[in-house]
Amino acid sequence: MAENTENTANPQNTANTANQGRTDDRTDGVRPSRRALIGWGGAGLALGAAAAGGAAAALASTGGDSGAAGSAVDFHGAHQAGIATAVQDRLHFAAFDVRTDDRAAFVRLLKEWTAAARRMTAGLPVGDGAHGGLAEAPPDDTGEALGLHASRLTLTIGFGPSLFEEFGLRDRRPAALVDLPRFPGDNLDASRTGGDLCVQACADDPQVAVHAIRNLARIGFGTVAVRWSQLGFGKTSSTTPDAQTPRNLMGFKDGTRNIAGTETGRLEKFVWVGEGDGPGWMTGGSYLVARRIRMNIETWDRASLQEQEDVFGRDKGEGAAVGKAKEHDPPFLKAMKPDAHVRLAHPDSNHGITILRRGYSFTDGTDGLGRLDAGLFFLAYQRDIREGFVPLQRALAAKDALNEYIQHVGSAVFAVPPGVRDADDWWGRTLFTKET
């Protein structure tokens, strides 16, 4: 069960008023109900049909996830933006491999990336911009985001386990950054798995998100190389509980009670790495699990409505749990089939385990057999992977009725360091400098 404490706006959610001259409407200090929330934090479930939570309705007045269109999210803060930040509409996620053994060169890249990220999240072009410079040189910025708003772009960096094999970092690897075990049913494609580091770009405009990754990749050539990347749309979970919960590509509502960006207590308890949790450099950070979950769309669409609803444990129209009337009504787990997705994923079935999800739907065309290459790009943040994703996925992989219709085909884990404090700070400073 999660304790909900006094809610104050997270520092990172303070809008950057310098850029657009407008304030993000998530900072209004809305307080959800202070009564104990039902501890189901939209946790864990790979596809996350969500059970109802008591505070959701109270939070619905925050106005949804879309925020002020075009506004900028502050890049600086105690935590990186892009985790508790209200989920944007679009994703471009990229995993990189290191291509240098020169530690100084890698640190230089992290500083260059930070500078570029600081500008792009403020709605500004990289470096000297996309035009007006030397005619003989390619412009610093690629230019496709010119004239577009910041679109609430957030850029979030993470470091994979393999990075700690480089640069003499072996003794700095956090114990909580575990290599995931092989789960039953996994069919992982090496070319969509792993990575020394990652950048998650979320924005309300796909062009803004793609522009950001493209420019970071370009700056990184020679030092890092893109290993794989994933585009996402149609957020499948929300960190500002909406009246209308987003649906996944199976047509089911998702993320009804994910952890909200304003729920300081649950964020501290389940998402942010606390002092003493492990190496000091991770304090204020989080751990990210990314899974590319392919859906067998065509066979799912041929499943009867009854089967579909049984698989999830909720109805398709309203999204209410079995035997309940409304999507936000607290679920009665025992009314569901033993292998129902919601039942297995629910915190009450998992000793209260809760993670913060930011997953997106993806569709990468068709697969050569005419089948839609589509599914969920699952992103989950947690304080410790060993206590978050691993036990949840173990439970799901073993029994979940949904497994007939999904397959995990890509996988990666990352240590997401704390936020960039100010204009002199940079991504990964706490890892690469000994002062912490």
Place this chain on the structure above:
Amino acid sequence: MRAVRASFVTAAATAAALTAVTGCTEKSKADGDGVIQVTAADTKCETSTTSVPAGQVTLKIANTGSRATEVEILFPDDRIVSEKENIGPGTKYTLTAEVKAGSYEIACRPGMKGLGVRQKLTVTGGGKVAARDPELDKAVAAYREYAQEQADATIPAVETFANAVTAGDLEAAKNAFAPSRVGWERTEPIAESFGDIDPKTDTRADGLEKGQKWTGWHALEKALWQDKKIGAEQKTLATDLVTDLKDWQRRVGKAEITPTSMANGAKELLDEVATGKVTGEEDRYSHTDLSDFRANVEGAQKAYELLKPVAAKNDAALTAELDKQFAALDALLDTYRSDSPADKAQNGYRSYDKVTKEQRKGLSDAVNALAEPLSKLAAAVVK
């Protein structure tokens, strides 16, 4: 092969304009303004004056040597303003050219080989050509010389290939294919600048325009590796390939090359690798892509090395990075060397169909790592 690039494309047109009045033999014109007596011998090249006014310049050439010679008027970067080849021993020739004010050289090339014997020529008057850093002129001249060497060296190599084809010797033809392409691949942006040669020699099946007959290396590549046969048509193609490449060899000296186009040409060579070689599209029948790959990189490195003294002064960090990335790519390519008998036709490299997807990714990453800083070389040169 790719579409003609703007950076080189002005070549032929500019040269043509400058040489519009050349080649008129024994044009009767009294000695005086703009007339230079040139005495070309086996080891010397004497000129009657080192300074003439801008406009029509006439060379009255006498070959007093024992071998046929070639006389040229050259820009400071060794681009040819005008030339006459094959002036026999004991014969005379009058060469006329329209020349703007600036610094030039007259070159006599006994035996029509090498750099020849040089004399300075100053052309005075208005309409002066903008002066350029002599160091850059030196770089361009050296690159032009390199391009000429590559073209010269290609001819015997392509003749070996063509002879094997005309002899109907499939194995010998396969083994001679990749080596015949090296000089071309090293200097491809220059070859492509002429517009008409590349489509005849280096077009792939998917690059054909409607109605265009498929000729050149890749048509033969398909015949040798896929169809595994040499017929009358292939023999004609081989002969034509030699003819077309001799045309290229003759014209290399007239290509418009600037420090910027050299730098961009180096980058374009890496682009060739990134789009055609890394994917295995270029040599899809023979899988000799790594041989071409290496030649592209060598050509880029040559252009870079020549520009480096100037670039290093303007942007030392950039040249340090380029040195590092060229070395890294070289080292990576070395790991693909092969002396296996099975790879005999690969010019010393592994057959590209034996290079795994993961290895191709590694090669692609190394090319990106080099090409990105290389795209900044032109700016460092003109700074």
